[in-house]
Amino acid sequence: MGGTWGFSGPQFLAWYGIALAVVVVVQVGWPRVARPRGVEGGGELPDVYHLAYLAGGPERVADTAIAALVDRGLLRVNSEGLVTAAGKRPWHKIERSVHEGAKGVTGGTTRSLRARATRSKAMSDLEAEMQRAGLLTSGSEAQPFHSAVLLAYLVLLAVGAVRFVTGAANDRPVGWLFLLLVVALVLTIVASVIRGRRRVRITPRGQGALARARSASQGPAQPAVLLAGPAGAVALGGLAMYPDDELSAALIPPFQPFAGSGGGSSGGGSSCSSSSSCSSGSSCSSGSSCGSSCGGGGCGG
Incomplete structure (x- = not known):
């Protein structure tokens, strides 16, 4: 039987779903394939x-x-x-x-x-x-690729939207197409976010x-x-x-949403640094000067 644009509903849905899947596979797979392989030599790091x-x-x-x-x-x-x-x-x-x-x-x-x-x-x-x-x-090398992926999603979204409106006007069933449009919209939003990010590698x-x-x-x-x-x-x-x-x-320190915002942060001015008695390699044992400044439980305990 004939359908909108010469495609029946099932035929359009099949081709539309395949097109979405192809773009997803390219979006996910191509960066992995195109990523440089191996380890190059080079001089010493500056610092x-x-x-x-x-x-x-x-x-x-x-x-x-x-x-x-x-x-x-x-x-x-x-x-x-x-x-x-x-x-x-x-x-x-x-x-x-x-x-x-x-x-x-x-x-x-x-x-x-x-x-x-x-x-x-x-x-x-x-x-x-x-x-x-x-x-x-620099994080900009992949921008043309992500722009092309976003454009592909936008084209598919537009084609699907026009088909949806045309099919609905002709009293055709469009329930499955609506679901695919939702998927296409989500993929378009994701592609837009990825394109906007600067990813240094x-x-x-x-x-x-x-x-x-x-x-x-x-x-x-x-x-x-x-x-x-x-x-x-x-x-x-x-x-x-x-x-x-x-x-x-x-x-x-343990995770605290407001760590360091309250008072009593450095009672009595006590602190630990590598130049003080709580230096690298020393222990905060009770009775030592480090023990009295860091607390009986030890520095950071």
Whole structure:
């Protein structure tokens, strides 16, 4: 029997569903197929923050800066996880962003310092530098592809809508077509969101640099200078890898929606830093000066 546009209802539904499925498969599968494979060689990374970005993104960079500043005594951490600035202003732009966020009487939490650092111009400059070095993509390479996918969904949505209106006007059953239109609309919205996002990815060159760093950290030889000290450990493994357990626990407090917003953040001015008696490698035992300043339960307990 004849149908709208020369297609019967079942025929149109079949072709429409196939077209939607093809676009979905291309959207999901093509980026995986087109993604560069293998690991390229390259020179040494300029500093530990490039390594941190490759290992964990902007938040890991912020965590590494926190670790470096705590280790040098430029940040102090109390038992409640509040971080306050101490000492002179650091010269590195990333460290300066974190240090400035910890100024004031109450300082800030690790979470707030991360948020400040990831939005800073210093982080944008670091990303741009890594893109120029071929360690990161700019995030714009896939924009033409995502635009084409969005256009395909829009065309299918428009065709389906016109068919729906025409079929309804001709008293044709359009229930199944309505369901497919809902699916097409959802896919169009998802494609629009994906197109609007800027997704920075690690290049094969960056993957190679990260792989060499991980290999150096696990090998029997002395690690490279980038991996030395708490900053290197945190760059590869996060704040949980900070070599002092008490400081690590203080820097990673339990999740609290309003952590650090109340008073009593640093009772009696007590704090722990690597330059104080609660330094890396020491323990907060009762009776010691660190025990009295961090509380009987230990620093960050």
